[in-house]
Amino acid sequence: MNSYSLSNHIIICYLLKINNIQYKLIFFLYFKYMPVINFKSPSKKITRKSLQNILVKDYMSKNVVAFHKSDSIFEVKRILLEKKISGAPIVSKSGKLIGIISETDLMKQIVDSKYYNMPMIKTTVSKYMTKNVDSISPNETIFDAAEKFLRLKRKRFPVMKSNKILGIISRVDIIAAALNIRSNFYYQ
Numbered sequence: 001m002n003s004y005s006l007s008n009h010i011i012i013c014y015l016l017k018i019n020n021i022q023y024k025l026i027f028f029l030y031f032k033y034m035p036v037i038n039f040k041s042p043s044k045k046i047t048r049k050s051l052q053n054i055l056v057k058d059y060m061s062k063n064v065v066a067f068h069k070s071d072s073i074f075e076v077k078r079i080l081l082e083k084k085i086s087g088a089p090i091v092s093k094s095g096k097l098i099g100i101i102s103e104t105d106l107m108k109q110i111v112d113s114k115y116y117n118m119p120m121i122k123t124t125v126s127k128y129m130t131k132n133v134d135s136i137s138p139n140e141t142i143f144d145a146a147e148k149f150l151r152l153k154r155k156r157f158p159v160m161k162s163n164k165i166l167g168i169i170s171r172v173d174i175i176a177a178a179l180n181i182r183s184n185f186y187y188q
Contacts, residue, residue, distance in 0.1 A: 056145050057138035059177040060159045060167035066091045069098060069126035073109050076101055076125050089158050089165055090129045097158055097165055099129035135160040136169060142177040145169060 065088045067076055080088065080101075087102035105128040113123075136145055136157040148157070149171055156170040 054142050054177060054181065055138065056136055056140050056142060056159055056169050057166070059142060059173045060138065060169040061173065062167045064089065064158075064165055064168055066165070067101060067125055068093070069124065069129065071125045073106070073123045073125055073128060077106055080106075086170075087156050089133070089168070090125055091165070095165070096163060097133055097135070097160065099126075099131045100133050100156075100158065101125055101129045102155065105129060133158065137161065138166055142174050146174050146178075149174065 065079065065083055065085060067079075067088055067090050069090055069092070076088075080086070080103075087100060087105075089097055090099035090101055092098050109123065109128045134148075134152055134154060134157060136148060136159055138159050138161055140148075145157070148154075156168055158165050159167040159169055
């Protein structure tokens with residue numbers, strides 16, 4: 001509202017003050033239809049990078065620890081503990097994915113070794129590995145990956161392209177990616 005229209009309003013209200021009822025009616029109508037004045041400074045425009053660019057390949061672990069089906073379960077446990085990882089793919093000599101070994105698989109072996117009194121050194125990974133392995137594409141978004149983790153109840157997926165293991169993505173990697181989403185929002 002400019003100063004001219006404000007002074008006009010004051011004059012009109014003063015002249016109509018004679019009849020109190022008309023003044024109240026004019027005053028009510030004026031403020032009801034008066035444009036709202038915003039005293040805030042102009043807000044900064046928020047620009048968002050595309051969430052489609054947050055891909056599995058950007059957050060996967062690329063240094064994959066892999067085992068062969070003939071490896072000793074004892075050695076596998078030792079290496080997993082040493083590397084502080086909870087599972088790893090099992091590959092053939094040609095590098096093809098044939099299974100995965102997880103903490104759950106190792107727990108089964110521990111129960112079996114106590115129940116059957118079997119030594120761990122002679123037991124191979126092939127006996128306890130999970131043979132039906134779900135994998136994920138490196139070009140899937142982390143949102144698709146998170147949905148797949150929930151739906152299939154897995155803790156890690158091998159990241160595969162053309163039957164070749166490119167990396168491993170785990171739930172922790174998805175959580176780290178989700179934390180980085182906030183940095184994808186910035187002000188201009």
